[in-house]
Amino acid sequence: MRQSLLGASLCVLLVAVLWWRSPAEPTQSKREIFALGTLIQFTIENSPAGAAASHAAINAAAQALQNFDQRWSPDGTGALGLLNQRLRSASDATVAIELLPDILRAVELCRSSGGLFDPGIGRLVVAWGFDDEQNFRSEPPAESLLANARAACPSLCLARVDGQHLRLDSPGARLDFGASAKGRAVGQAIAIMRAAGIANAIVNAGGDLQAIGRASGRAWRVGIRDPRADGEQAIVAALNLADGEAVFTSGDYERYFEYAGQRYHHIIDPRTGAPAVDARSATVVHTDPMLADAASTALFVAGPKQAAAVMQALGVELYLLIAADGARLVSPALQARIEWLDDPR
């Protein structure tokens, strides 16, 4: 836990959120919690309702995130954990009402991403050892283990949902919403703050974030990390955010091990059952954080050749893909807004 806390704080430092202060010092309320496997920072600026109201809004948002974390954990006794227990030996199950809307949305996103975002890959995440931060593998799993895992990964794209009844193609599934849950959670936290009358805020979950309003009278300004550099200089580009925009990045530097000179990371290509090979990082900007999160994972898997088609199918216009060879593929709409901070390699 200490290690992952340290990792998470480093990660937050690296994907620094930058803001400029106006001459009048802004009032700021902040809080950090550990949830969803990462350090989550809440910041509220210049709230007319005052510091006490800001703290109350942050605390309500933080509590919602903790509840969300428990509900969406793929293992254990939360709602998703219990659903997965049933799916271990059955191909159908009753979905808890609090999971239903997001599962329906995930089925839709799975389909429109052409199956590149697919929460059905949970058994493969376990086979590759990325479900356990503390015990990463030192070499790829044996072919037989992978074959068994693949056989127990019915695609969520093919799920049939009738009311609360979910039917998958085969038993054995371990549904894993790790690629979209952080987006949904950040969106919920922001919605809670908005409902509490907060106009200027940012929720930053280990570099994945959503912002509302402005920072000290200027747009919130965020950095996009260089997937191969460390330290505070590791920002390749900066971007000013409009009200409500979220920025989500999937990278091969978050959770990985190296074996025989090759990097094996936590973003699985559902078509091969192995870590996706065509990207180093994928960033999506959108006002819907769950979409931004799922789409960044799909973009990573898509790689440069399929990026444009997959982003169009998902309705994403603002994206940046840093390919496996370091080449940068930026959408025209993002190119018009981004400020590069280094020379593209």
Ligand code: ADP
């Ligand atoms: P991060 O969690 O680092 O922000 P992502 O949003 O891309 O990155 O989510 C990666 C997580 O999602 C993995 O740890 C795994 O649990 C799950 N996952 C991996 N590959 C896929 C995929 N192709 N589709 C859906 N979920 C995936």
Ligand code: MG
């Ligand atoms: Mg994602």
